[in-house]
Amino acid sequence: MNIPAFTLSRQIQEIGPAVEEAMHEVVNSGQFILGPQVQAFEERIAQMTGTGYAVGVANGSDALYLALRAAGVGPGDEVITTPFTFFATAGSILRTGAKPVFTDINLDTFNMDPDQASARISPRTRAMLPVHLFGLMADIDALRQHYAGVIIEDAAQAIGATLRNKPAGSVGDLAAFSFFPTKNLGAFGDAGMVTTTNDQWATMLRSLRVHGSRQKYHHEWLGINSRLDAVQAAVLNVKLNYLAHWTTRRQQIAERYRQGFVERRVSDIHLPSVPQGFSHVFHQYTIRAEARDRLSAYLKDRGIGTTVYYPLSLHLQPALRDLGYRLGDFPRSEQAQDEVLSLPMFPELTDQEVDYVVQQIAAFYQGG
Ligand SMILES: Cc1ncc(COP(=O)(O)O)c(C=O)c1O
Known part of the structure; x- marks a missing residue:
């Protein structure tokens, strides 16, 4: 795929x-x-x-x-x-x-x-x-x-x-x-x-x-x-005119990812959390994984595109160096930049595609 x-x-x-x-x-x-x-x-x-x-x-x-x-x-x-x-x-x-x-930030919600x-x-x-x-x-x-x-x-x-x-x-x-x-x-x-x-x-x-x-x-x-x-x-x-329908589909895809990871007992990644009282429209489906870079390379080899939003926190951006911040100032943001991985997410994604992504991530953690 x-x-x-x-x-x-x-x-x-x-x-x-x-x-x-x-x-x-x-x-x-x-x-x-x-x-x-x-x-x-x-x-x-x-x-x-x-x-x-x-x-x-x-x-x-x-x-x-x-x-x-x-x-x-x-x-x-x-x-x-x-x-x-x-x-x-x-x-x-x-x-x-x-x-x-x-x-x-809060690491669960970003x-x-x-x-x-x-x-x-x-x-x-x-x-x-x-x-x-x-x-x-x-x-x-x-x-x-x-x-x-x-x-x-x-x-x-x-x-x-x-x-x-x-x-x-x-x-x-x-x-x-x-x-x-x-x-x-x-x-x-x-x-x-x-x-x-x-x-x-x-x-x-x-x-x-x-x-x-x-x-x-x-x-x-x-x-x-x-x-x-x-x-x-x-x-x-x-x-x-299509937005409500697209949003529902994004939420269904997110739920299918979540259920798939639970069923396959993938416990090495943090899934997006949706606190009580909030509805998430999943512009991105962003997980956290300690082995992020290896995981993304593994998925790429199997035809799955992923993206890192965002690889460098703003306090560490050269353009903002005059603000005087340093590495270590915002540890959660720095952890997020090292661990986040956004999985495929768009309303036209099929259930089969979602299942394939879950399957490949499970295979990565279960030794390929
Ligand atoms: C969080 C956030 N703020 C601001 C912007 C800026 O929007 P635009 O690209 O339309 O200028 C974007 C999108 O690119 C964004 O994701």
Whole structure:
């Protein structure tokens, strides 16, 4: 068998014609940036998340940056986040002139540990930026018990996830989504969204994405060019119709992995945990294995693709060396970077493929 870690080709076979038709309509309309397709998509995301406001932007990184800006984060401020995430989380904080203050993760969930985070709060703390990594929400309810300030969700990987029945995007004061093509809801290019329940921040976001302007050619503050393209919104409007079905299938695949490992008594790996009250949308199915590198090479030889998200924690990235962190500062994040392995996960994966992956992992631990 040949099983990629991820592929879009099967999905495109399924939905290609509907997407092409929607793209064609945009071409014929001549309206390529913002416009009715973008507005319709914004309204649907606002409704789905129950936030009231959703502002389409060019990508998830800008969504984070603009959410921080709308909340007034800037030079001299600190923003608490985790080092075990994609670079954009911390990069966006630095773009505002503020400083990322890292706090370690919980190794079972890969998300911010609320108790540790509370110990990082200082008079300069202006916001917290927890990440819903791999499709599982960070425990924002617990963070709220420690911190009364602004909480911004990095929901890039978690559309459709819930925390005690509250959707990702609705629990923080603001949230950033990415529709990068490989995300659970992916465009045919870059796209992003900020959600908020605060109408003043929504107005600010709409201005910041067009160079800080509410009235054309009048600029009240410094913004950027970060608008959502109509073609991407048209693609996303079609794909959003499938999201619930795709999410269910991801959850079924995760359950099949779990049951398979239990049945074959594979006890040398840590499986993703889903704490009570959380629903996981499995953007990734990420296990931890001490023998990670040998396991991934073994699987590769047997036609199974895997990926390491993320091989180097942000506090150890050369680009962030000026923050002054060192090896040893965040031991759980460092352990995760050495042990994580994301197994094939996409809705079109077949049961036979899942079983084959389980079988090969069992064979690795049972001596090949
Ligand atoms: C956790 C996280 N934050 C932020 C981003 C940035 O999103 P984008 O690639 O759309 O800029 C991504 C995705 O790439 C992500 O996974």
